[in-house]
Amino acid sequence: xxxxxxxxxxxxxxxxxxxxxxxxxxxxxxxxxxxxxxxxxxxxxxxxxxxxxxxxxxxxxxxxxxxxxxxxxxxxxxxxxxxxxxxxxxxxxxxxxxxxxxxxxxxxxxxxxxxxxxxxxxxxxxxxxxxxxxxxxxxxxxxxxxxxxxxxxxxxxxxxxxxxxxxxxxxxxxxxxxxxxxxxxxxxxxxxxxxxxxxxxxxxxxxxxxxxxxxxxxxxxxxxxxxxxxxxxxxxxxxxxxxxxxxxxxxxxxxxxxxxxxxxxxxxxxxxxxxxxxxxxxxxxxxxxxxxxxxxxxxxxxxxxxxxxxxxxxxxxxxxxxxxxxxxxxxxxxxxxxxxxxxxxxxxxxxxxxxxxxxxxxxxxxxxxxxxxxxxxxxxxxxxxxxxxxxxxxxxxxxxxxxxxxxxxxxxxxxxxxxxxxxxxxxxxxxxxxxxxxxxxxxxxxxxxxxxxxxxxxxxxxxxxxxxxxxxxxxxxxxxxxxxxxxxxxxxxxxxxxxxxxxxxxxxxxxxxxxxxxxxxxxxxxxxxxxxxxxxxxxxxxxxxxxxxxxxxxxxxxxxxxxxxxxxxxxxxxxxxxxxxxxxxxxxxxxxxxx
Numbered sequence: 001x002x003x004x005x006x007x008x009x010x011x012x013x014x015x016x017x018x019x020x021x022x023x024x025x026x027x028x029x030x031x032x033x034x035x036x037x038x039x040x041x042x043x044x045x046x047x048x049x050x051x052x053x054x055x056x057x058x059x060x061x062x063x064x065x066x067x068x069x070x071x072x073x074x075x076x077x078x079x080x081x082x083x084x085x086x087x088x089x090x091x092x093x094x095x096x097x098x099x100x101x102x103x104x105x106x107x108x109x110x111x112x113x114x115x116x117x118x119x120x121x122x123x124x125x126x127x128x129x130x131x132x133x134x135x136x137x138x139x140x141x142x143x144x145x146x147x148x149x150x151x152x153x154x155x156x157x158x159x160x161x162x163x164x165x166x167x168x169x170x171x172x173x174x175x176x177x178x179x180x181x182x183x184x185x186x187x188x189x190x191x192x193x194x195x196x197x198x199x200x201x202x203x204x205x206x207x208x209x210x211x212x213x214x215x216x217x218x219x220x221x222x223x224x225x226x227x228x229x230x231x232x233x234x235x236x237x238x239x240x241x242x243x244x245x246x247x248x249x250x251x252x253x254x255x256x257x258x259x260x261x262x263x264x265x266x267x268x269x270x271x272x273x274x275x276x277x278x279x280x281x282x283x284x285x286x287x288x289x290x291x292x293x294x295x296x297x298x299x300x301x302x303x304x305x306x307x308x309x310x311x312x313x314x315x316x317x318x319x320x321x322x323x324x325x326x327x328x329x330x331x332x333x334x335x336x337x338x339x340x341x342x343x344x345x346x347x348x349x350x351x352x353x354x355x356x357x358x359x360x361x362x363x364x365x366x367x368x369x370x371x372x373x374x375x376x377x378x379x380x381x382x383x384x385x386x387x388x389x390x391x392x393x394x395x396x397x398x399x400x401x402x403x404x405x406x407x408x409x410x411x412x413x414x415x416x417x418x419x420x421x422x423x424x425x426x427x428x429x430x431x432x433x434x435x436x437x438x439x440x441x442x443x444x445x446x447x448x449x450x451x452x453x454x455x456x457x458x459x460x461x462x463x464x465x466x467x468x469x470x471x472x473x474x475x476x477x478x479x480x481x482x483x484x485x486x487x488x489x490x491x492x493x494x495x496x497x498x499x500x501x502x503x504x505x506x507x508x509x510x511x512x513x514x515x516x517x518x519x520x521x522x523x524x525x526x527x528x529x530x531x532x533x534x535x536x537x538x539x540x541x542x543x544x545x546x547x548x549x550x551x552x553x554x555x556x557x558x559x560x561x562x563x564x565x566x567x568x569x570x571x572x573x574x575x576x577x578x579x580x581x582x583x584x585x586x587x588x589x590x591x592x593x594x595x
Contacts, residue, residue, distance in 0.1 A: 118273025173197025307368025331379030
């Protein structure tokens with residue numbers, strides 16, 4: 001978007017007068033803040049005077065950080081709450097008039113300013129061209145409509161990272177629902193049970209980043225290590241005793257953030273300037289807009305920092321990409337859409353803003369973790385996409401991401417019936433899909449039969465027909481077998497209930513077939529010794545023989561070949577046979593020429 005200029009240059013006389021005023025003011029203060037101001041009257045036309053010195057310097061601590069080849073985070077602060085905007089272009093600015101593209105997008109704000117005033121501003125420019133120089137400046141507007149613009153900054157977007165992801169089905173299998181740090185004795189069971197393939201390492205955003213420039217990777221809670229580093233260290237210690245990582249156990253890392261304003265999981269500082277949804281029933285549980293530009297940009301900077309720290313860790317297989325919603329899931333109910341509409345977002349705005357958010361979000365995750373696969377929940381949003389024939393905007397988003405990241409992004413679904421089955425069937429042959437079962441019920445007296453029926457109805461038809469059935473998470477349990485973790489149900493401890501364990505073992509055997517069978521064994525080690533029948537003395541012009549015996553010492557026997565080197569001039573060698581499988585013999589002949 002390139003808005004028309006709203007400012008006509010004044011006459012030469014006015015410019016000279018203004019220049020004298022600026023020079024006189026600058027001579028009285030040091031250092032020169034280098035900020036430019038225009039005063040806008042209520043009709044939006046420029047006034048021919050400079051703003052007063054009391055509010056002359058507004059923007060402070062402006063920084064630009066490339067998060068990906070397409071996303072640049074622009075961060076700054078103001079002394080008092082103001083509305084914020086960023087202007088950018090690929091050629092130099094001519095003056096202090098509006099001449100570039102602006103963010104937030106028009107679909108987020110018709111005037112391209114944030115809707116909530118804030119002293120801290122984090123806005124991410126997206127859909128930029130890789131390896132390109134951009135000219136950037138920031139705008140602010142106060143409650144009276146007075147606008148200010150900063151000096152011009154430049155930033156060059158990097159090239160996209162090399163595609164270092166390698167697809168493998170070895171992680172396909174049952175997934176541990178409970179995060180590692182919440183488990184106690186179950187950790188041993190989870191590590192020892194063959195049917196548990198994937199384990200979760202989790203930290204909440206408010207724990208990880210309590211202030212904008214502070215990251216806490218390790219901390220204790222209730223006497224246990226709760227940070228990501230703590231959990232990884234414990235898992236690696238377990239793996240040193242029983243090596244399984246990368247072969248039968250895989251780590252999925254989660255940064256949990258949710259969408260509850262001023263609630264758990266969200267850092268207090270990250271709430272400022274964020275647009276929330278009206279919720280008359282429970283004002284303390286208001287939710288952020290999923291596409292809120294401030295919230296998204298702050299989270300993306302944290303994701304980039306995590307990627308810098310963990311992408312090269314070979315023990316981490318997957319990074320979870322939860323949605324900016326209270327549950328972390330994609331679906332939107334009619335009541336949620338009604339709340340968006342109450343904030344004056346049309347259906348077209350909602351569709352375009354959601355596409356912007358999900359596609360930009362995936363770009364940040366994919367380039368922050370170029371060596372990892374990542375996964376997100378999928379589901380119906382119930383808003384038509386005006387730019388794609390009116391199909392549900394969720395399908396437009398998921399189609400695009402499956403095309404950009406085939407076999408690398410995994411789509412999860414909470415449940416498998418009804419509309420969810422439609423989504424699973426649409427994507428199961430394009431990229432891996434996963435399912436959270438929602439059963440068995442905690443009061444079930446036949447959990448084994450309930451789960452077996454679920455697998456038979458929804459899971460095996462996908463894998464058996466060649467679909468990429470990536471994982472199944474059994475409802476809310478640290479072991480992936482019980483929704484209660486306790487032993488107070490109608491049949492006692494589920495983890496000791498053999499019929500249920502039989503179902504889970506059978507599930508692992510099915511996933512084994514989907515993985516293409518067990519991974520190939522490492523090449524066998526061959527150890528053998530070589531002996532001769534004695535030395536060879538050869539008179540010039542004659543030949544001599546020697547018998548070589550290769551005796552197998554250990555390992556699996558395989559073919560070996562014979563050769564000789566270091567012979568004097570005029571001598572040659574031959575072997576009969578030239579190769580054999582130990583234990584075996586070969587005859588060496590040394591021949592010499594007469595002269």
